[in-house]
């Protein structure tokens with residue numbers, strides 16, 4: 001990795017990294033870049049953007065744990081909300097600190113309670129089985145549009161209480177939101193161009209009237225009825241679910257299909273024991289890190305990795321690099337569904353850890369288990385095309401051929 005020149009010293013003596021982690025080249029194959037960042041040091045200076053970077057598991061996890069020092073209310077993208085106007089009103093959940101964050105989190109946690117998620121499982125399993133039946137009638141399929149997008153878009157909107165076809169709006173909005181955490185590059189411009197009419201569509205579908213009773217969208221409004229949040233806050237929290245709840249799962253399922261199709265030994269392990277579906281989903285989160293990065297902003301001068309960071313400075317946390325840190329993982333670049341992947345930071349860590357994790361795990365487990373039970377071979381049927389996004393790492397296209405189990 002030639003992005004690091006050891007004799008260069010940045011602020012505080014930090015190693016300087018010249019690579020642009022949001023360039024097409026870096027995003028198309030981020031893992032060599034991540035190795036370079038980890039080896040450069042525990043804390044690096046990313047000169048392209050004038051921000052700090054952390055790529056080792058210990059430092060990334062420590063920063064996520066210390067939410068008072070590494071705060072979220074200045075935004076968790078490159079843009080500092082204290083200096084620049086955000087592209088939309090900030091998320092009450094993602095882009096907030098305690099105590100405001102705690103109140104928002106309680107309302108969403110209530111809507112996505114373990115009981116709610118448990119009650120969704122049977123329906124999600126039935127839908128996975130229906131989709132697999134349709135797939136097996138086809139033979140070859142694009143794993144992205146035909147499976148990784150198709151499945152979450154069949155189960156998530158009805159569970160949320162959305163009715164009608166939401167496909168393009170939810171995908172375009174997710175692509176935009178995750179690109180918006182990065183710099184104003186051509187990826188952000190491209191997703192902005194796809195947004196015509198989407199912002200008002202999302203806003204309209206976050207209202208109380210738009211959400212079917214019984215869905216978890218409506219359950220957010222229970223907290224408004226009770227008075228712990230306002231009606232407007234409930235709408236913004238529904239927006240969080242629609243932003244973070246679909247594209248993330250889509251990308252993760254695509255990565256899981258890619259890993260399993262490219263490794264017949266791992267697919268056979270899953271075939272032999274479909275109860276490994278949850279482990280396969282978890283290992284995908286570690287190995288592929290569908291959400292690659294998030295920023296934090298320092299609230300005070302802080303020492304980390306032998307370097308002092310100033311107050312009010314942006315820090316880019318490479319979740320994906322932490323998830324393959326050889327200091328933390330044995331044979332980190334090997335996809336192995338038998339591995340204990342717990343401890344990965346693919347869902348984040350600490351007070352902002354993914355609040356939809358349990359829901360996404362049900363989607364992952366039920367889809368992968370249904371495939372494992374009924375598909376004999378899952379194999380590549382052409383070259384995968386990577387999807388470039390400033391935050392999400394996955395595929396635009398994944399040609400697959402499926403053959404039925406007898």
Ligand code: OVM
Nearest residue numbers: 091093094239240243244
């Ligand atoms: C939100 C939000 C948006 C994007 C991502 C996310 C991964 C949350 O609007 O709260 O978490």
